[in-house]
Amino acid sequence: xxxxxxxxxxxxxxxxxxxxxxxxxxxxxxxxxxxxxxxxxxxxxxxxxxxxxxxxxxxxxxxxxxxxxxxxxxxxxxxxxxxxxxxxxxxxxxxxxxxxxxxxxxxxxxxxxxxxxxxxxxxxxxxxxxxxxxxxxxxxxxxxxxxxxxxxxxxxxxxxxxx
Numbered sequence: 451x452x453x454x455x456x457x458x459x460x461x462x463x464x465x466x467x468x469x470x471x472x473x474x475x476x477x478x479x480x481x482x483x484x485x486x487x488x489x490x491x492x493x494x495x496x497x498x499x500x501x502x503x504x505x506x507x508x509x510x511x512x513x514x515x516x517x518x519x520x521x522x523x524x525x526x527x528x529x530x531x532x533x534x535x536x537x538x539x540x541x542x543x544x545x546x547x548x549x550x551x552x553x554x555x556x557x558x559x560x561x562x563x564x565x566x567x568x569x570x571x572x573x574x575x576x577x578x579x580x581x582x583x584x585x586x587x588x589x590x591x592x593x594x595x596x597x598x599x600x601x602x603x604x605x606x607x608x609x610x611x612x613x
Contacts, residue, residue, distance in 0.1 A: 464478035490574055496531035499538060502577045502593055509576060517568045517608055524544040526595060532613045543575060556600040
């Protein structure tokens with residue numbers, strides 16, 4: 451019986467020392483600065499699409515409605531500037547698998563009818579301007595938004611028109 455008590459006491463001492471060592475080590479780990487500390491410009495979606503060249507290669511925060519039409523149409527828009535030139539293609543821009551999965555889980559909640567979905571998201575990322583040719587050979591400008599973080603996801607009120 452004394453042997454079991456000695457072993458249990460030794461295990462308890464080891465656990466306490468291990469926990470205190472982890473806490474001491476944690477003091478020296480520099481936490482990742484919050485997105486707010488990384489000089490994230492807050493930009494309305496309409497401003498972002500009217501003057502994308504002002505925001506390329508800069509981290510921005512914006513709010514937009516994300517739309518999916520099953521199976522292969524997806525874009526961001528805002529009801530205040532919903533013409534086709536103000537639509538932006540979005541994609542997740544994450545490095546680690548766990549971070550990508552977290553963003554996919556946040557973005558997967560959608561309010562819709564099975565064929566088309568939409569939700570409002572506050573996102574952080576970078577706008578990109580891509581020049582390409584359309585089917586008839588004309589040069590067109592396409593805006594893409596690389597989503598690096600999603601701050602919130604919410605329903606779009608039913609009175610907000612679909613694009």
